Amino acid sequence: MKFDLKALKGKYKGDAIEVLHVVGGSLILAAGLNLFIIPLGLYSGGLIGISQLLRLLLSNTVHISKIAGIDLYGIIYLLLNIPLIFWGYKVLGKRFALKTLIAVAVSSLFLSLIPIPQTPIIEDFLTSCILGGIIVGAGSGLILRGRSAGGGLDIIGMVMAKKKPGNSVGRLSIIVNFFVYVICLIVFNVEIAIYSLIFSAVSSIMVDRLHSQNINMSVMIFTKKTGISAAIMEELHRGVTNWDGEGAYTHKTAYVLFTIISKYEVSRLRRIVRSIDPQAFVIFMEGAQVDGNFEKRL
Numbered sequence: 249m250k251f252d253l254k255a256l257k258g259k260y261k262g263d264a265i266e267v268l269h270v271v272g273g274s275l276i277l278a279a280g281l282n283l284f285i286i287p288l289g290l291y292s293g294g295l296i297g298i299s300q301l302l303r304l305l306l307s308n309t310v311h312i313s314k315i316a317g318i319d320l321y322g323i324i325y326l327l328l329n330i331p332l333i334f335w336g337y338k339v340l341g342k343r344f345a346l347k348t349l350i351a352v353a354v355s356s357l358f359l360s361l362i363p364i365p366q367t368p369i370i371e372d373f374l375t376s377c378i379l380g381g382i383i384v385g386a387g388s389g390l391i392l393r394g395r396s397a398g399g400g401l402d403i404i405g406m407v408m409a410k411k412k413p414g415n416s417v418g419r420l421s422i423i424v425n426f427f428v429y430v431i432c433l434i435v436f437n438v439e440i441a442i443y444s445l446i447f448s449a450v451s452s453i454m455v456d457r458l459h460s461q462n463i464n465m466s467v468m469i470f471t472k473k474t475g476i477s478a479a480i481m482e483e484l485h486r487g488v489t490n491w492d493g494e495g496a497y498t499h500k501t502a503y504v505l506f507t508i509i510s511k512y513e514v515s516r517l518r519r520i521v522r523s524i525d526p527q528a529f530v531i532f533m534e535g536a537q538v539d540g541n542f543e544k545r546l
Contacts, residue, residue: 288368288373293448296321298328323356332399348403378447381446429441466532467530468531490503
């Protein structure tokens with residue numbers, strides 16, 4: 249068996265980039281929450297929102313909100329995610345579970361350590377909701393681009409997307425968080441619930457814009473060389489349809505290939521095509537709607 253040093257280096261480089269996405273996204277997510285959302289008394293959705301409510305409950309009942317200077321809601325968030333990470337391991341595999349554990353641990357650390365200002369940085373609720381939603385959504389999207397999940401609804405959404413390709417993480421977040429904020433409406437007041445919901449909606453939209461695995465691409469490849477179809481099926485594990493064609497001007501035989509991939513796989517497909525035929529003509533069309541046997545990659 250031939251040892252491919254170049255492929256090994258490429259794999260480690262890809263893993264390092266994914267880890268940077270996870271760590272950087274976790275920092276951005278925590279900063280967006282602690283600096284713009286929590287100071288206004290607003291609530292996030294999903295497990296982070298539940299962690300905030302549990303922290304409030306502990307603070308009001310046993311008067312404990314910090315342990316050794318570390319905010320409790322980050323610790324609670326970590327504990328709540330453990331069973332979900334195990335579920336993700338069973339459905340999505342060991343690599344996903346390991347990176348998700350890293351993301352949740354780093355997010356919990358940043359959520360606990362980044363100081364929450366006593367006075368809001370931006371006092372206008374709507375502005376803070378929109379800015380905080382963009383920042384938190386960008387952080388979550390970067391974590392997902394690292395082929396990981398930030399925890400909570402991200403894990404549930406990715407598992408559901410794996411089982412049914414039509415699902416998306418952001419869409420699930422909006423649906424689930426609607427019910428979370430109905431509870432906030434009952435417990436708190438209308439203003440808190442509405443602004444928290446606005447934050448959640450902006451964040452979810454931002455997640456789906458950055459989570460490129462949700463964006464399908466239809467690809468047509470025009471080439472005069474053989475072997476591209478086999479390479480795509482072997483490396484990307486995507487199906488390919490071939491047609492025999494003819495150049496209208498040269499009257500030489502040409503091959504037309506068609507496949508569907510996620511936007512996340514575009515760079516890998518370009519590399520495959522260029523390695524076999526640098527002169528190939530490739531058309532990428534974003535936003536293809538797919539119905540049928542198409543595996544959604546995470």
